[in-house]
Amino acid sequence: MTHWFHRNPLKATAPVSFNYYGVATTPAAAKVCNDLRLSRTRLLELFTDSSCNPEMMKNATDLYFSLLQGFILSLDDSSQECKLRYIQNFKWTDTLQGQVPSAQQDAVFELVSMGFNVALWYTKYASRLAGKEDITEDEAKDVHRSLKIAAGIFKHLKESHIPKLITPVEKGRDLEARLIDSYIIQCQAEAQEVTIARAIELKHNPGLIAALAYETANFYQKADQTLSSLDPTYAGKWRKYLNLKTCFYMAYAYCYHGQTLLASDKCGEAIRSLQESEKFFAKAEALCKEYGETKGPGTTAKPSGHLFFRKLGSLIKNTLEKCQRENGFIYFQKVPAEAPQLELKANYGLVEPVPFEFPALNAHWTPETLAAFDLTKRPKDDTAKPKPDEEVKPLKEPDIKPQKDSGCQIS
Numbered sequence: 542m543t544h545w546f547h548r549n550p551l552k553a554t555a556p557v558s559f560n561y562y563g564v565a566t567t568p569a570a571a572k573v574c575n576d577l578r579l580s581r582t583r584l585l586e587l588f589t590d591s592s593c594n595p596e597m598m599k600n601a602t603d604l605y606f607s608l609l610q611g612f613i614l615s616l617d618d619s620s621q622e623c624k625l626r627y628i629q630n631f632k633w634t635d636t637l638q639g640q641v642p643s644a645q646q647d648a649v650f651e652l653v654s655m656g657f658n659v660a661l662w663y664t665k666y667a668s669r670l671a672g673k674e675d676i677t678e679d680e681a682k683d684v685h686r687s688l689k690i691a692a693g694i695f696k697h698l699k700e701s702h703i704p705k706l707i708t709p710v711e712k713g714r715d716l717e718a719r720l721i722d723s724y725i726i727q728c729q730a731e732a733q734e735v736t737i738a739r740a741i742e743l744k745h746n747p748g749l750i751a752a753l754a755y756e757t758a759n760f761y762q763k764a765d766q767t768l769s770s771l772d773p774t775y776a777g778k779w780r781k782y783l784n785l786k787t788c789f790y791m792a793y794a795y796c797y798h799g800q801t802l803l804a805s806d807k808c809g810e811a812i813r814s815l816q817e818s819e820k821f822f823a824k825a826e827a828l829c830k831e832y833g834e835t836k837g838p839g840t841t842a843k844p845s846g847h848l849f850f851r852k853l854g855s856l857i858k859n860t861l862e863k864c865q866r867e868n869g870f871i872y873f874q875k876v877p878a879e880a881p882q883l884e885l886k887a888n889y890g891l892v893e894p895v896p897f898e899f900p901a902l903n904a905h906w907t908p909e910t911l912a913a914f915d916l917t918k919r920p921k922d923d924t925a926k927p928k929p930d931e932e933v934k935p936l937k938e939p940d941i942k943p944q945k946d947s948g949c950q951i952s
Contacts, residue, residue: 692894730760778837785828
């Protein structure tokens with residue numbers, strides 16, 4: 542498969558001890574706090590562990606989120622807010638705006654921020670797997686499923702949990718609708734790339750491949766338009782990626798549409814379709830260079846050197862030459878001045894996010910455990926809050942090196 546996907550850095554967070562001396566008044570309450578600290582630390586470790594797989598990630602996330610829910614959910618299923626929701630201050634950085642953290646004293650902020658990172662991990666896992674040259678069919682399915690899971694997590698956060706935040710989401714930050722929507726659409730588009738690669742490998746109908754490529758290009762274009770009002774300092778590199786993938790899959794669509802036209806004895810139109818494919822491929826090639834030169838958060842790479850890119854260039858060239866030969870020997874058709882309008886609709890292979898739900902409340906949370914937290918005994922200076930100068934260290938991601946000239950990261 543050897544796909545290449547742009548990835549923004551993971552979010553980083555300040556350590557949380559969950560030590561509530563005097564507040565947690567029983568061993569059961571103290572144990573829940575200790576389990577929260579250990580499971581959070583473990584989950585953060587897994588984000589940067591290159592040996593972590595989806596099963597390990599699911600087990601770790603289920604444990605931590607089931608415990609964290611005790612700070613958010615009412616135990617009696619009432620609409621009343623849990624008394625522990627605002628006991629702890631949480632600090633998180635942003636995928637685009639570097640190491641400038643946001644802080645909220647709200648367990649829902651922790652839930653959505655950690656959930657966001659879990660979704661990012663699934664995209665990075667998919668990216669590492671998809672970049673292998675000898676990827677198996679099962680691994681390709683893992684890539685496809687991981688991207689759909691990530692899209693489902695982003696969608697669930699946006700629809701069900703981010704609206705519950707007391708403090709409004711800052712513009713241009715990860716939890717804002719524009720960014721979440723772009724992440725969702727990008728996941729869907731990348732999953733469809735896997736579908737297209739599979740369809741090509743199995744030599745499916747060129748009409749189906751052209752339609753899937755066209756739909757995928759439209760996904761990338763939509764993701765780019767969603768980011769268009771963001772500061773280019775932060776979103777410029779990401780948008781170059783979305784632009785080049787739009788052009789790349791438009792080139793794919795016109796190339797395979799040309800094959801469909803040739804099979805229908807419309808050789809002149811096929812040549813014009815292939816010429817349009819060449820134009821989009823040339824645009825994608827230029828954008829690859831611009832992407833490599835653009836500073837900002839995210840991957841540093843030369844996509845035009847990747848196998849997936851070079852193969853399409855050869856395919857367009859060979860298909861166009863074949864059409865021109867056939868037209869010179871058999872058809873003698875005029876090549877239209879205007880490129881054919883692509884009105885392609887894929888009936889198969891379109892990707893939808895996998896529905897996601899946070900796990901149920903951990904069994905250690907009982908009415909007795911919750912009652913054992915005595916908030917009247919909290920220290921007056923509220924030591925649960927991080928110190929203002931507490932540093933939030935970036936996560937050291939596998940196979941990532943800082944880019945010296947801009948501080949960007951490869952993922």
